[in-house]
Amino acid sequence: MANIRLIPRLDIKGPNLIKGIHLEGLRVVGDPQVYAVNYYESGADELLYMDIVASLYGRNNLSDIVKSAAENVFIPITVGGGIRSVADADQLLRSGADKVAINTAAINDPELISKLSQRFGSQCVVVSIEAKKQSGGKWECYVDNGRERTGIDVVNWVREAITLGAGELLITSVDKEGTRKGFDLELYKAVKDVATIPLIACGGMGCLEDFDNVVKDGGVDAVSMADVLHYNRLTLPQIRSAALDSNINVRQP
Amino acid sequence: MIKAPTSVDLREFSEDVENSETKYGLPNEVKYCSSCVISNQRPNSSVEFQHTSDSKKSTINFDENGVCDACHQTRRKNTEIDWSDREQELKDLCDRFRSKNGEYDCLVPGSGGKDSFFAAHKLKYEYGMHPLTVTWAPHVYTDWGWKNFQSWLHAGFDNYLMTPNGKAHRLLTRLAVENLFHPFQPFILGQKNLAPKMAEMFKIPLVFYGENEAEYGNPIGDNSTAIRDYKYFSGLDKSEMFLGGVSLLELVEDFGLDEQDLIPYLPADPQKLSDNNTEVHYLGYYLKWHPQSCYYYSVEHGGFEASPERTPGTYSKYNSIDDRIDDFHYHTTRTKFGIGRATYDAAQEIRSGDITRDEGVALIRKFDHEFPERFAEEIFTYLSMSPKEFPRASEMFEEPMMNREYYDKLADTFRSPHLWQNVQGVWSIRHPIK
């Protein structure tokens, strides 16, 4: 099978790399460029940038950050946060992004997924979902960086997004993110059954075993992580090495 | 008899009215702090049991550069205060009071929110004290608030939870809403009074609160001491006391309350406090307080969980999330002072350096004005004085049952014309922040 990808996630507010818990209480971690280059040099497979205040200001402000990243980082870059139109996506792709991630705008106007995938190809279009667990083994989609409920069921939305032309799914567990208590495996299992496109897990990575579990039990194709890398609790080479020991295919750069 | 609210005269609220009336003794000109986002309309803490509908507010002070006292206090926190000295003072204080036989040596009032978690945990695990935690119950627990309360105790603390009798609490809340448009008053009364009383009852001579409200704008003089002024929680002359803006006498004679019902709300007896040598200190005087750090601390050490949904009226999910009536508290502050929850949250986070002023302004413009739909029906039911439940009190209200329409009309009567305008039936703040 294709190698499982390791994708550091950089949440950006203004000029800063930030991190929260449950997408709340955002703290400044440092200069995004420094972290991006470091991750590239440690063998990251891709980078994921999210503009955390995009919906507050009504637009994505990451063009400059992405441009700087693309100057020095020669792996794929995905950018999300506040992308509302084909023009927004175009601007970011021209700034050096390879893929765009959309959440709020897609839920408000699902046709946007089709428009983007027809214009740029579905491989450019990542549908990002913030999933919050409800009772009864279901998850609800949240938007606006984990702030607003939508009433939409995650599994149903996944099906719809795929039909509309999404190329990849990025599914973040609001419950687990920032906690370092492991991924929401049930969430990924539930989605795995209906996902015919690659699935990126995000939210909860704390130890090497978490990676193992989310790949083997959760059946995901890529793992995105933030806290555990930003605060240097684990390094990418360590994660890769443990994966290989555990018979998980990962790239050997 | 409490009359149902009548419609206000909208002419006072027209766009171009001059010399508009200013309620509550607020400053006539509206200004915003140039450093954070708080407005000069922010009232200082009241002595609640003297609070009536005629009370005039003292408000936060701005200096000649338009910077508020709370920002000045923050500056001092960051540059002038020697925190290692202060910590040493705390250690000395703890050494003085620490029990030798494991009995409770300090009382920590709290709810299990991030701040009380931090306080109790630090005192026990870092400073070696033996705290007893006490909690004055929220009006109506949120699910996540209850869960966090439990998590707090499971992190290793004994606790007494005082829930005042629901009937009295509801009645007083309704009265506070009618007379003062201040649903939170019964909570605040209990919150301020409970710890000193419990301390006296258990013979614990030391009480630790968290932050001093002066950090948020009470007169800056209040900050120079660790010790909480007795005036906030003690008093003796019952004839001068009011709950929900109603005198104690009327509450018993007209509203069907018992003397016993009033006890939890009444301030402590100053004599007893002084006999017990009760000292009430602010931990925030000794340890540099950063609410967001308390959030991280409480998540890490006790599994505190932010609310699963955004609180209406703000962007935050971890500030003050355990009482369903909280939503309305902030809605009423916005109605009376033009300051909603997003403004309070943003002001604090700007001072703490967590967000920029620009972001704060954008957040306020986005969220401050929201009406708290999520628990509205439940709260209106809570505030309704049905004849079956309140045979005596219901007769004192022209309309004992409350609903959205009643609430909206009542709210209008508390709007100050210098703050609000009504254009074609739509209310808006005259001078929103830019």
Added chain:
Amino acid sequence: MKITVVDYGIGNLLSVVRGFQRIGCDVQLAAAGEEIVSASRLILPGVGAFGDGMEEIRRRNLEEPIREYAESGKPLLGICLGMQMLLERSFEFGSHNGLGLIPGSVIEIPKQTPAGNTHKTPHIGWSGINKDEVSWEDTFLQTTSPNSPVYFVHSYMAAPPIEYRLASCDYNGVSICAAVKNGNIYGTQFHPEKSGPIGLEMLEQFLTL
């Protein structure tokens, strides 16, 4: 060293440009025919749908200049969609004609493996490439080790006759054509400018051809 990149309004040019700049090239963007014909080394990038890509190339009158350049014998490298367009036709969203510089068609990546397992498309991620029919000597892969991982992101794949296949990768049991060669004309399905140091090394080797 000067290198020319075709700019036809589609795709992430910045990364390709930066990749070559990183290895010391002077990069020229060519939006007009003369710039293409007079180039000494040409890159044809591309991301997105085949039909749209070819339409843009034709609309901007770049098809003939590209053919003319190809006939000159100077090195040409098509990347991703750029590689696909070198072929005769594609069946993505209908049937479209390509540049026809390499025989064969572009077809959908099969959704099922020979063993009957379904797998995901698009093919996104890092896969190791290996020799196919054509030797890697004197190509941009001459210093690449076998099974070197490079970054793929595509739903359609080139299917030229075997003698044009420079490299392939295995995706869950499906053999995917990873690189093509027809004399001076090269193509990579993967993105060397997005494949870290291994990819940058390939770009460097392209400069020696």
